[in-house]
Amino acid sequence: MIQYPNVVDGCFLRYEEEHPSFRPYTGLIMHAAGPVPDADQVRAQVAARIERMPTLAWRVLKRGGRTVWELDPHFDPHTHVHEVRLDESTSLDEAIDDLLCLPMPKQSPRWAIWLIHGYSDDEYVLFYRSHHAAQDGQAMMDTLTALFGTQKWITPPAATSAPADRRPWWQRIPVRAALQNLKEQVEALRPTLAWSPQRPPTGKARVQSASVPMGWLRETGKALGASSNDICLAALAHAMRQWMPEQWIAPGQRGRDLHVCLPVSLREPEERFMVGNRLSAARIPLSFWEDSTPARVTAISRATAPAKTEETRRVLRAQLRLPEWLVYRILQQSTGSRNGLDVTGLVRLPEQLAIGSDPIDKVVVAQFLHDDHVMGVAFLAYEDKCVVSVTADHALDDAGNLAFMWASAVKDMWQHHTAASSHETTQVPQTLT
Known part of the structure; x- marks a missing residue:
């Protein structure tokens, strides 16, 4: 795949660098009922399906003032899945807010998943978070469908991009x-x-x-x-x-x-x-x-x-x-x-999602707030x-x-x-x- 940066990607990276309180992150909270799965089960499902969404292995960063996309040579999907067990003193809302605001590592693909449990005896949550420089809303929906969708997956055509136009921008x-x-x-x-x-x-x-x-x-x-x-x-x-x-x-x-x-x-x-x-x-x-x-x-x-x-x-x-x-x-x-x-x-979201055999009952969007x-x-x-x-x-x-x-x-x-x-x-x- 030829991956050229979009001008919006670079703008979000630059703004975050110049305004540390601004973190353009978006999260998706997936609620599921039943016993909590083992975190390694979630990691195995994500790793087995990562080829459905190959862009998750790419990272975006600034090099000498330029925005570049490159394949992470050390990419391991297992390291992007984490587990959080809450105690009685922490609510799910508090946990989501804390995780949403965490700074993202700059040298790896800018997304992560957390298995959150302990806040309820009846359900648990998977929380997916990504950086706006890396994904727009449609890409986030495609990611959930690829990693947790229940319908038969149809391999999409390879993404391509036309060669960069070298003419001056005003032309x-x-x-x-x-x-x-x-x-x-x-x-x-x-x-x-x-x-x-x-x-x-x-x-x-x-x-x-x-x-x-x-x-x-x-x-x-x-x-x-x-x-x-x-x-x-x-x-x-x-x-x-x-x-x-x-x-x-x-x-x-x-x-x-x-x-x-x-x-x-x-x-x-x-x-x-x-x-x-x-x-x-x-x-x-x-x-x-x-x-x-x-x-x-x-x-x-x-x-x-x-x-x-x-x-x-x-x-x-x-x-x-x-x-x-x-x-x-x-x-x-x-x-x-x-x-x-x-x-x-x-x-x-075009189809039902599931973690193993557990259907995801609800999906809720969480947004990062900044300044006023x-x-x-x-x-x-x-x-x-x-x-x-x-x-x-x-x-x-x-x-x-x-x-x-x-x-x-x-x-x-x-x-x-x-x-x-x-x-x-x-x-x-x-x-x-």
């Missing part, structure tokens, strides 16, 4: 892409709703999560002419209106919209198993103050529609040909400012459920359970905007831990 960027990038940077300067808790961030976080049937999202989206992802965002706006105390909103902010920075996957089929990032982002207003659900959904659908077109994807891919120093300035702006809310799009970014929200579809996870600093503890409020908002939207009464059910949102 490689289409005019439309440059103009679109300028337009987006101007829009990013427009103010978003400023809010903050009444006490400073503690630096410690917990993950709240809740689930709803995927059918609720699909049926509501069909009734309102929107995608499941749009319904997730509309429910989030509604839930945050209920969740956020009025005194958290800065003076003079009422009426100002709340924006989210929504990732957009740019992976082509032939790039499915390539290293690094193949994504960009779109800034989306949530119609935060809108009281009408149909009007809010319509506005969100209109805002997300351009990001779903192939033309926009081509423009965004062209923007990734910009020089690293310029993309780095954009990253600094987005991470250094309070740009509304950090949110993922609705990503999917006190909360992140993620949506994940697994089996027939959509799970929302809210990674929040303890400074937000007094505001209530936003994840459960989101699930309740989805249920209300489904009940009020789907006419098919035959789909009525007594299911209620499930709070996950």
